Amino acid sequence: MIEAVGLRKVYGKKVAVDGLSFTVRPGIVTGFLGPNGSGKSTTMRMILGLDRPTAGHVLVDGIPYAKHRNPLGAVGALLDAKAVHTGRSAARHLQAVAATAGIPASRVDEVVELVGLREVAKKRAGGFSLGMGQRLGIASALLGDPSTVMFDEPVNGLDPDGILWIRNLMKHLAAEGRAVFVSSHLMSEMALTAEHLVVIGRGKLIADEPVRQFIDRTAPRGVLVRSPQVEELRELVTAAGGHLTSAQDGSFRVADLTPEQIGDAAARRGVALHELTPQRASLEEAFMELTAGAVEYHAHGAPGAGGPAPEQQTHGGDGRQADVRQADVPQADVPQQAQEVAR
Numbered sequence: 001m002i003e004a005v006g007l008r009k010v011y012g013k014k015v016a017v018d019g020l021s022f023t024v025r026p027g028i029v030t031g032f033l034g035p036n037g038s039g040k041s042t043t044m045r046m047i048l049g050l051d052r053p054t055a056g057h058v059l060v061d062g063i064p065y066a067k068h069r070n071p072l073g074a075v076g077a078l079l080d081a082k083a084v085h086t087g088r089s090a091a092r093h094l095q096a097v098a099a100t101a102g103i104p105a106s107r108v109d110e111v112v113e114l115v116g117l118r119e120v121a122k123k124r125a126g127g128f129s130l131g132m133g134q135r136l137g138i139a140s141a142l143l144g145d146p147s148t149v150m151f152d153e154p155v156n157g158l159d160p161d162g163i164l165w166i167r168n169l170m171k172h173l174a175a176e177g178r179a180v181f182v183s184s185h186l187m188s189e190m191a192l193t194a195e196h197l198v199v200i201g202r203g204k205l206i207a208d209e210p211v212r213q214f215i216d217r218t219a220p221r222g223v224l225v226r227s228p229q230v231e232e233l234r235e236l237v238t239a240a241g242g243h244l245t246s247a248q249d250g251s252f253r254v255a256d257l258t259p260e261q262i263g264d265a266a267a268r269r270g271v272a273l274h275e276l277t278p279q280r281a282s283l284e285e286a287f288m289e290l291t292a293g294a295v296e297y298h299a300h301g302a303p304g305a306g307g308p309a310p311e312q313q314t315h316g317g318d319g320r321q322a323d324v325r326q327a328d329v330p331q332a333d334v335p336q337q338a339q340e341v342a343r
């Protein structure tokens with residue numbers, strides 16, 4: 001469990017983190033969402049004691065991370081997957097970390113199995129692909145069986161298989177009762193992974209709420225309606241308290257009414273409907289709208305100039321948010337059934 005209270009970090013004149021308070025609870029995946037440069041990595045470094053807060057404090061399971069007698073059992077973090085690339089084999093790298101922390105060698109085999117690296121454990125880690133490097137970093141973070149895990153933009157650069165694997169692993173770690181904290185700049189990715197969201201912009205807290213609530217609040221719903229009886233449709237929608245917000249190719253977008261309300265009203269009036277489709281604004285659009293004033297580095301014309309985004313994509317990479325930064329990943333250990341995620 002992580003509890004941040006009034007966290008603030010100033011670098012020279014730059015306020016990187018500005019009075020952040022939030023809690024990362026055990027048993028769920030908490031997404032840490034914010035545009036580039038919003039302070040996610042700085043916050044994660046402060047959680048691990050790698051950066052000292054200018055003000056405020058952050059506790060891990062009730063005490064500062066640096067005060068833990070068994071830090072690897074408190075937080076497993078991967079902040080930079082490349083940091084684990086070495087000239088040693090994956091197994092030797094993990095054995096070295098384990099030996100330093102007084103973790104039994106048998107645990108190395110467990111985590112290697114868990115992250116699906118058994119076949120390549122004896123190969124030089126420096127030659128690993130990004131995806132394999134992520135798995136090794138995760139194995140390393142899980143060595144201490146930590147109660148909290150932290151991943152900083154873990155899916156950046158991964159292929160769809162790797163993204164799915166990380167997503168499933170995070171959910172699995174949370175289901176085991178761990179607190180899982182994962183940063184991303186992609187709302188679509190968080191919608192598929194996280195249960196709770198902490199959203200920041202320019203170092204400040206923008207939202208701290210369940211993902212479903214965040215989406216309902218920020219991504220407006222509407223209904224796409226097509227009917228050959230345009231005038232009758234307009235009348236019945238208005239009479240029912242709805243609004244026709246746009247019309248294209250004979251179709252209309254109706255706000256403030258459910259598909260059921262529109263369908264029932266049309267049936268009562270004998271108006272034919274050829275289409276009645278619930279719609280939701282793109283999650284990325286909603287997120288960009290929300291953080292529009294809080295984006296540090298705008299791409300040309302962004303935010304908001306990228307045109308309509310896909311409704312729900314399986315992973316990011318639309319490039320419309322200015323840019324992204326790579327993450328870190330911490331891990332903890334996982335029981336047998338985790339092997340299904342360790343493909």
Ligand SMILES: Nc1ncnc2c1ncn2[C@@H]1O[C@H](COP(=O)(O)OP(=O)(O)OP(=O)(O)O)[C@@H](O)[C@H]1O
Nearest residue numbers: 011014016035036037038039040041042043324325
């Ligand atoms: N060591 C540092 N010295 C000076 N400024 C820094 C330092 N570290 C971060 N910053 C600045 O603090 C702000 C927040 O950076 P941070 O890396 O925490 O953001 P982020 O949300 O993780 O961004 P990204 O998604 O791009 O990784 C940025 O303006 C960054 O340039």
